[in-house]
Amino acid sequence: MQTALRTSLPETELASRANFAPHARVLREERPAQTSGLPLSIRALRKSYGDNEVLRGIDLHIPAGQFVAIVGKSGCGKSTLLRLIAGLEKFDAGSISLGDAVKPEDIRVMFQEPRLLPWARVLSNVEVGLGRDRSSSDAHTRAEKALTEVGLTDKRDQWPSVLSGGQKQRVALARALVSRPRVLAFDEPLGALDALTRISMQRLLERVWRDQGFTAILVTHDVAEAVALADRVLVIEEGRIAHDVVVNTARPRERGSAELAGLEGSILSHLLSADDRT
Amino acid sequence: MSLIDSVSFPRSFRLPRLDGLIQWIVPLAIIAIWQVASVTGFVPTRVLPAPSDVMLAGWKLLLSGELVRNIWVSFWRASIGFLIGGSIGFAFGLANGLSQLSSKLTDTTLQMVRNVPHLALIPLVILWFGIDESAKLFLVALGVFFPIYLNTLHGIRTVDPQLIEMGRIYGMSDGELFRRVIFPGALPSIFVGIRFALGIMWLTLIVAETIAASSGLGYMAMQAREFMLIDVVVLSILIYALLGKLADSASRVLERLMLSWHPAFQKR
Ligand SMILES: Nc1ncnc2c1ncn2[C@@H]1O[C@H](COP(=O)(O)OP(=O)(O)O)[C@@H](O)[C@H]1O
Ligand SMILES: [Mg+2]
Numbered sequence: 001m002q003t004a005l006r007t008s009l010p011e012t013e014l015a016s017r018a019n020f021a022p023h024a025r026v027l028r029e030e031r032p033a034q035t036s037g038l039p040l041s042i043r044a045l046r047k048s049y050g051d052n053e054v055l056r057g058i059d060l061h062i063p064a065g066q067f068v069a070i071v072g073k074s075g076c077g078k079s080t081l082l083r084l085i086a087g088l089e090k091f092d093a094g095s096i097s098l099g100d101a102v103k104p105e106d107i108r109v110m111f112q113e114p115r116l117l118p119w120a121r122v123l124s125n126v127e128v129g130l131g132r133d134r135s136s137s138d139a140h141t142r143a144e145k146a147l148t149e150v151g152l153t154d155k156r157d158q159w160p161s162v163l164s165g166g167q168k169q170r171v172a173l174a175r176a177l178v179s180r181p182r183v184l185a186f187d188e189p190l191g192a193l194d195a196l197t198r199i200s201m202q203r204l205l206e207r208v209w210r211d212q213g214f215t216a217i218l219v220t221h222d223v224a225e226a227v228a229l230a231d232r233v234l235v236i237e238e239g240r241i242a243h244d245v246v247v248n249t250a251r252p253r254e255r256g257s258a259e260l261a262g263l264e265g266s267i268l269s270h271l272l273s274a275d276d277r278t
Numbered sequence: 279m280s281l282i283d284s285v286s287f288p289r290s291f292r293l294p295r296l297d298g299l300i301q302w303i304v305p306l307a308i309i310a311i312w313q314v315a316s317v318t319g320f321v322p323t324r325v326l327p328a329p330s331d332v333m334l335a336g337w338k339l340l341l342s343g344e345l346v347r348n349i350w351v352s353f354w355r356a357s358i359g360f361l362i363g364g365s366i367g368f369a370f371g372l373a374n375g376l377s378q379l380s381s382k383l384t385d386t387t388l389q390m391v392r393n394v395p396h397l398a399l400i401p402l403v404i405l406w407f408g409i410d411e412s413a414k415l416f417l418v419a420l421g422v423f424f425p426i427y428l429n430t431l432h433g434i435r436t437v438d439p440q441l442i443e444m445g446r447i448y449g450m451s452d453g454e455l456f457r458r459v460i461f462p463g464a465l466p467s468i469f470v471g472i473r474f475a476l477g478i479m480w481l482t483l484i485v486a487e488t489i490a491a492s493s494g495l496g497y498m499a500m501q502a503r504e505f506m507l508i509d510v511v512v513l514s515i516l517i518y519a520l521l522g523k524l525a526d527s528a529s530r531v532l533e534r535l536m537l538s539w540h541p542a543f544q545k546r
Contacts, residue, residue: 086447088443088447104449105449108447109447111440113440115440115441115443115444117441117458117459117462118539118540119462119463119465119537119539119540120458120539128444128445128448128450128458129448131448131449132449159539159544161539161540161541161544162544175448
């Protein structure tokens with residue numbers, strides 16, 4: 001199967017090319033059936049910390065329900081972009097728009113650290129994710145359902161300290177999912193996990209994304225993970241989106257296939273060549 | 279710190295049946311040796327009365343009602359002083375941990391006052407309050423204030439900022455954030471403060487009652503000294519030790535209940 005690899009294409013052109021691609025139909029079928037996701041539009045977004053210009057004009061459109069991965073060198077501003085999208089920080093210039101009226105519960109973030117409350121049982125930790133609905137009568141049932149989705153029903157009454165790293169991250173995922181978010185942003189959520197746990201977590205992320213149809217934005221330092229999960233990989237360099245790579249490979253994807261490996265190689269060489277220039 | 283020394287050994291190192299008893303072997307042995315040493319005249323009873331004499335003195339005082347009355351008075355002073363000093367310390371700890379303004383306003387002053395040993399104030403306190411109840415309560419409260427204040431403040435300041443950010447992201451109000459994140463996060467440190475404060479509470483009370491009181495255990499010991507009743511003096515000291523141990527155990531039980539989530543308190 002052929003993959004589209006384009007450098008710094010305007011997003012609209014890219015989208016239209018994807019539509020002309022022979023397997024565009026396949027791609028659409030792989031998308032979640034009913035898209036609850038929100039589209040995301042970013043225009044000329046800038047952000048500095050003091051003299052440090054981190055983001056120097058980000059332009060980006062993400063269609064509803066797309067799975068986007070963001071890669072780039074450490075310190076290039078991936079987390080900053082994610083935090084701006086999630087509304088955790090203010091930006092200096094530009095705009096971010098997230099479609100129709102957004103409630104706080106519509107956007108959820110998952111970090112590298114699970115950030116569970118050590119003094120709350122697993123189920124109450126998940127209930128935290130309900131936001132303002134925390135005290136509603138169906139809070140328990142909803143939290144239990146989210147725990148089932150991540151396969152941890154039997155741990156509902158445990159303290160977080162007895163869970164493994166992967167299990168903690170799954171509880172954090174359940175907490176993020178319980179409010180049925182329409183945008184889910186991940187900041188290297190699997191960065192601290194061992195290789196095997198990572199792979200099973202990647203499968204889980206892909207599955208819940210397909211089941212629920214939120215728009216997914218995944219920041220990762222692992223290019224293989226990015227091409228395995230995402231519809232599209234963005235490479236950030238010098239505060240801008242330097243490459244916008246569409247991954248058209250059908251799902252479920254075969255890990256380590258020549259196609260994904262080739263794509264991974266070309267993204268890596270972009271990253272490395274940027275390294276040589278500096 | 280306290281959380282670390284209560285980490286339990288793996289099961290295999292324990293003698294299960296002796297578990298609760300084992301800690302009493304050494305005190306009991308000391309009492310036995312002491313008794314033998316007194317009876318054989320190795321230690322003159324003018325220096326240290328035999329444990330049996332101490333118990334006898336305790337029995338007599340118990341029958342006369344004097345013992346219970348004095349223990350009650352001391353216990354009451356300790357508790358009220360602890361409650362007053364502890365609440366004020368906790369309130370300042372909260373305020374200065376949560377509010378920059380409050381911290382800027384009062385923290386430096388409090389840190390300065392902390393460097394004055396509170397027992398050095400005894401002459402001044404006697405001038406102010408005489409040997410009234412309020413003198414003892416004031417000293418105990420002052421002694422208890424600082425460990426509670428410092429540890430509450432430290433506990434709140436060291437709550438994981440990532441958890442606080444998480445709470446905000448998930449839409450917690452200020453009150454909810456305090457109740458669900460900040461207070462539970464500060465609790466282990468607050469308990470360290472409570473345990474320190476209990477030690478200081480007894481110490482302060484002993485000194486204050488010995489110097490300026492007309493009732494209580496310290497007063498009982500001083501009276502006994504005047505009449506050369508050495509068995510009563512030793513009895514008072516032992517009761518102080520027992521009460522101190524009791525207070526410490528109570529705080530440990532409470533800690534175990536409230537911090538059952540903490541890995542250090544989890545039984546496997
Ligand atoms: N709160 C902050 N204050 C000052 N500088 C920051 C802050 N957050 C991030 N930075 C700086 O912004 C740059 C990008 O950081 P970040 O977005 O975390 O990079 P990464 O791509 O590794 O996630 C780094 O140089 C970092 O030092
Ligand atoms: Mg980062």
